[in-house]
Amino acid sequence: MRPMTRRAMTGALLATALAGSTSMPAHSAPAAPASLYAPSALVMTTGHGEKAATTTPERAVTVNCAYTTSGTHPDPRQACADLDRVNGDLDRLATLRGNDAGQPCTREYNPIVVTVQGVWRGTRINYEHTFANPCIKETQGAAAFAF
Secondary structure, three states: OOHHHHHHHHHHHHHHHHHHHHOOOOOOOOOOOOOOOOOOEEEEEEEEOOOHHHOOOOEEEEEEEOOOEEOOOOOHHHHHHHHHHOOOOHHHHHHHOOOOOOOOOOOOOOOEEEEEEEEEOOEEEEEEEEEOOHHHHHHHOHHHHOO
């Protein structure tokens, strides 16, 4: 998929995830924020390949980690908990499981790329990482990348 198409798809998913909290009638005065929590809404994609620019996304999920957790992720509550533990630093997710990952992985090279775009605690996130194979993605990505 071309980069522009990927951005359009990600933008549409992110807009859908945030639509409920940002919609306000045009004629009303700005109200007090509904929550004191900074927005945390992410769109995660995965696909087989080495780079997101040359890979067609095979799966896309949303995660909303504001005051309550929601989204299309299979386990949004655990994904948000993992992201909280690493303070949104997606490169540190592999440290959550430590040496006892519970699942040995082969050395097969079947690259899978994960992208994460959105907002984490008010900070813009644009992340891309290529794992050697799906097993390593599941092991090193903790619950956040288990989709």
